[in-house]
Amino acid sequence: MLEIMPLLLFVCICGVLMLGYPVALSLAGTALAFAGLGMGLDALGITNGVFDASFLSAMPNRLYGTMTNQTLLAVPLFVLMGVLLEKSKVAETLLDAMALMFGSLRGGLGISVTIVGMLLAASTGIVGATVVTMGLLSLPTMLKRGYDPSLATGAICATGTLGQIIPPSIALVLLGDVLSSAYQQAQLSMGIWSPKTVSVGDLFIGALIPGLILVVAYIVYIAIIAWLKPEKAPAVDRDALLEELGHTGSIALLLLKGLVPPIILIVCVLGSILGGLATPTEASAVGAFGALMLAVANRKLSIKTLTEVVRSTTHVTSMVFLILIGAALFSLVFRGFGGEEVVTEIFENMPGGVVGATLVVMLVIFLLGFILDFIEITFVVVPIVGPVLLAMGLDPIWLGIMIAINLQTSFLTPPFGFALFYLRGVAPKEVTTSQIYKGVIPFILIQLCMLAALAAFPGLATWLPAQF
Incomplete structure (x- = not known):
């Protein structure tokens, strides 16, 4: 009976979540209920038949450590940066500029959407905000302008999910923190101790090449469709587009106004990390301050706007940290029941060794992406499977990038992909749900090819961090 308690805990968590209860409260409530049950059965905190009294003090220590984690300070600051950019109309000006630059080409608007989506992903790091x-x-x-609805919606959904992988992604910030703890646990399980950890900066650098490859692949696909079937992605008359957008000045001036500020902001944030001038947490403060200055420069900053920005940032940050507290309690109770040993035994006996274990974990994460957000998956699943996979010899940076792209693909896959729900909520009524589903399929295949390429050539994720 006691041996199945970890699996029973995990199943109960999934069942409570499927009933629609809030994720954070489901994690914390179920974990505390099982903790009480385990203590009543003298089954919690047992190591080699001996009760570990320090387990009783582990919960408050774990929660205090979570709330004082310096790395996680980057979360509210990056959220603040993204919300400020959204409110300051930077995205709108940038999209107009790129549409005027490429619109006269076949597929030009689609290419513009892809490039702007990449820049927004690098600016906000929030999938929902980018897609909407x-x-x-x-x-x-x-x-x-005559674009095929499936191609248009597919391009928007796909580029919106780039927020998962293009740094400074909030998903990578959270993954970096969780994988760092998992890496240290893996070393301890092997009897090794090293001060080396997995930094968020390493994940940012490792995500650059796969992220840029995905962007180029999207652009190539849109260009091929425009070349083979020009009626699906027609060229646009630049003068007519200029008149429709209501811009009277020169295109060069519009490009300068729309393109330069966000690029400077991205270079300041990522450049300070890559150059070793700032940690990701410090760089997030630079980004938030830069976004504030852009809002002032665009004359979009008012008391009302600032109130909305602060309220939205507080809402997202509170959600993240409440889930993190619930996940920390779940992880602690799961390990108290010996769940780590159970997972290790399952993986070691799995056919295919480390390859088979990795495939199973990736499939589970992909399926969980239909019902859980990346925050829950990062805090619940990765702490369970991460130490075991890393102890089997996987590179933590490679594993983090694989998980991020896997979740990106999951969020794009019908019928439950989060990006599809976001776009369905703002798309015109004449665009059908089936058209959205049809449009994302080619982009899903592109992302699966990227996962396969990463599996075959891990250096795509690990080479660049090694250079820094």
């Missing part, structure tokens, strides 16, 4: 913003700003223009 691009859906509101670009989808009506693309449909009006």
Whole structure:
């Protein structure tokens, strides 16, 4: 009976979540209920038949350590940066500029959406914000100019999910913190101790090459469709587009105004990390301050706007940390029941060794991406499987990038992909759900090819961090 308690805990957590209860409260409540049950059965905190009294003090220590974690300070600051950029209309100006630059080419609007989506992902790091913003700003223009609804919606959803992998991604910030703890646990399980950890900066650098490859692949696909079937992605008359957008000045001036500020901001944030001038937490403060200055420069900063920005940032940050507290309690109770040993035994007996174990974990994470957000998956699943996989010899940076792209693909996959729900909520009524589903399929295949390429050539994720 006691041997199945870890699996029973995990199953109960999944069942409570499926009933629709809040994730954070489900994790914490179920974990505390099982902790009480385990103590009543003298089954919690047992190591080699001996009760570990320090387990009783582990919960408050774990929660205090979570709330004082310096790395996680980057979360509210990056969220603040993204919300400020959204409110300051930087995305709108940037999209207009790119549409005027590429719109006269076949597939030009689609290429513009991809590039702007990449820049927004690098600016905000929030999938929902990018998809909604691009859906509101670009989808009506693309449909009006004769673009195939499936191609238009597919491009918007796919580029929106780049927020998972293009740094400074909040997903990578959270993954870096969790994988760092998992890496240290893996070393301890092997009788090794080293001060080396997995930094968020390493994951940022490792994600650059796969992220840029995905962007180039999206652009190539749109260009091929425009070349083979020009009626699906027609060229746009630049003068007509200029008149429709309501810009009277020169295109060069619009490009300068729309393109330069966000690029400078991205270079300041990522450049300070890559150059070793700042930690990701410090760089997030630079980004938040830069976004504030852009809002002031665009005359979009008012008391009302600032209130909305602070309220939205507080809401997202509170959600993240409440889930993190619940996940920390779950992870602690799971390990108290000996769950880590159970998972290790399952993986060691799995056919295919480390390859088979990795495939199973990736499949489970992919399926969980249909019902859970990346925050829950990062805090619940990765602490369980991460130490075991890392102890089997996997590179932590490679594993983190694989998980991020896997979740990105999951969020794009019908019928439960989060990005599809975000776009459905803002798309015009004439765009059907089936058209959205059809449009994302080619982009899903591109991302699966990227996962396969990473599996075959791990250096795509590990080479660049090694150079720094």
